[in-house]
Amino acid sequence: MSDDDPTAAPAGVPAELGATYRPAERYGFLQASSARLRYACWNVPGTASGKVKGTVVLLGGRAEFIEKYATEVVGELLGRGYCVYALDWRGQGLSDRLLADRGKGHIDNFSTYMADLQLFLDKVVAPTAPRPILALCHSMGAHIMMRVLAENGPGPISAGVLCSPMTALKREAMLRSVLMLMPELPAIDERYLFGTGPFVVFAREFGSNIVTHDERRYRFTDKWFAADPRLALGGPTLGWGRQAARSMTAAVAPGYLERIELPLVLISAGEDALIDSHSHSAVVARLKHGDHVTVAGAKHEVMMETDALRGLFWEAFDRLAKGVLGQ
Template structure:
């Protein structure tokens, strides 16, 4: 990919930017847009107006997409921060069109190690990170190189799971020095379910590359075989549950398997950072924290504690929702959008 190599050459200490303009549904395999779009979302899918790569300070390339507001004067911008294993295209089938209909521009980035951003390991299927400070630096590179210079204000972050974790880390670390005016935390990753058991296992595994780069117990490359809807942990909606595999089939570069030992080790370390006294208290940005009452991946009980420590946060629980609230059945999604509409009306009101 010659464009990626040029990005590396510019990446010595300063984030650089590459943009690729390509027509909807006609992307090249070497570009920043998807090769194809699954039939299941084709009728509602909206391609980004601009795809590109921002180069992080260490030279890694991070894929992003920009959707311009569909009206002359934008209401503001949504910064979409996805969860572990996700990719921006998954949200372009339904969620991003909903945001565009509300008058917002949308900015989204694939986290390092997933989507079309640079992978950490030779085995592209392994979900891995060396440390969460790397994610923080990547987010800062995207904000500084793409979002802050051009995004219509106000900028509101809409996050899911790990994306919510990273928003909390960013707001606490930056202590107000950020272009983000408000944030929505969808099932934020503040503590994993069964985290104590995972920690016990990790203690027995030496923190060396040969171990950390292995799949964690029970994790494996993504396989469609055995991926049954019954018993899944993320949604009650089977059509939306199939979005991930449909996208992997449409563009195999997006495929990602389970987490490595190292990813889980670093996740638990970062969760401890969130729990440090005085840390979340530094995040004074207005926040809406949304808990999935039937979450089998995140320990939603820790959201109550997080809410009590965040200076400017409202907390709502969806008792009937699983982990991916934005990918849930229509009645749950309707309540979700009603709640975020009320939040946005205060922090990004519609322009007359």
């Protein structure tokens, strides 16, 4: 089902990011239903197996891509002794896009994302990843992982850290009101969601951004899109918004979260303007083995924040690794 393929590597690397960027040892495509999914795998450098503590499955959020995390986060995980396995969601990164307009972030149903993740875990991660395996997921990726754990069980995953998980949106009531008025037709659902559009680098003013206080890390996206334009992605479609709303409803259905057996740490961003982080405490309360950490002062992308705020994230990650995995 998986096929290693060097063409899944990025076409170029921004020179100014080269010092911390870690290219993967293995890139490949995984054939899923109606789409090829791109993945990357890193081994702990210069090791015999004795230095390997385990593996981290790294999953980004909507519009993100493997290289954004390979710029710093992957190196920090490798330095801690973890192999890393990462996936581009269908419709973004170098995975197949769903619409002729590559700039539109679209999905037919979040169950498709869930099936893609399960396939990745079954066919790429489980056969080769050193144990134990820890999930590290952001935003939409955290939401999808949580749903897969609830519906399919833990599989090869031993524990997880979910950063800014998409459990509720700040402007969700407005989104749902608009969706109720819009007929569910391809011609409608394939339009950009109101207030969004194609990626325009000149429109990305740091001062008005809502994801990080750190301008250098904010520019990771711009620099990678310039180095390999195939990575570029604009806003979500109305159909993506419709399916996201339905998936968030499904994720909080009675008895749903209670199915998750493994330990999870939910990390909330104290200044999140995208996700309603007030919903996280209720989610954690329903988990059998849940912990809740709030990084006060952080915007949505905690792993792309300032050094001080990222330090609080890494403390939470290291605490889970030590406490749950015995390391």
